[in-house]
Amino acid sequence: MDYSFCSSVLSFVTVVTEYVDELLMVKAKYIDLIGKMICNIIDLRRNAILNAAFKEFAERGFDEASTNVIAKESGISKGLMFHYVNSKKDL
Template sequence: MISKFLSLETEKRERMLNAAMKEFAEKGFAHASTNEIVKEANISKGLLFHYFRNKKDLFLFLYDYVLELLMNELVEKMDVTEKDLVNRLRQWAQLKMDLIKKHPDMFQFILAAQREEAPEVKHELERKNKDIIAKGYAVLFEDIDTSRFKEGIDIQRAIQMMIWTLEGFSAQEQQKVKSLSLRPDYYDEVLAETEKYLDLFTTCFYR
């Protein structure tokens, strides 16, 4: 069924996905209405359930679809010729912010999904998040040059500290953000704060 859905004409497919993203982002999984989704998409309910067995299938497909699209775009734009880890992290942060600005509706949906507590989907989302994080790190840390690290530094532990720090900072910001309708300079402030952590990594771990 999913392959048939993906073969739909682009305009109709995008209408359905955008309507579902909007409904799930605004109301969460439990309160989202397939009636509202088909109304917004201007399609019949029968057509929606021709491709998706139920609301859960639609929600989880949409989460996979959006995550894959964003991750592929991010990876495509990564300059993998940059071997320095801190510069890779700097590039990753900038690209992520660029994607948020380019696809605010998608990130609004992702943000809502990551806060989702509905038991029908919560464990599936947690598993999917682990998978996508692992995929991202595989790209981020592939073939990096560790020669700039200070002698005697446990490089793997230093990298783990970097990960924990940036993940903690990201989680802290996500707790603050209830909506992506933010003042324009918010993203610049987040990047500036990220830069401070990157500078600290350079001071602590590099020659």
């Protein structure tokens, strides 16, 4: 049996395995970074909604406050706003 061929194949597999491991580590770092960015976006949107709601409630009172205005002031659609809160009362 030609052991030099086996040794070459083993060396190749080792190099490929190390490369794949390195790629997986890089992928994991990017996934972690993207997860943190998404959490930051969620926090920013939630804060924008709450600030806009506070302003609208202070100016008009709860009964007269408009969720359309709150969404617009938050910079998001009304549908997306209700993804963050269930109702006007939750604000």
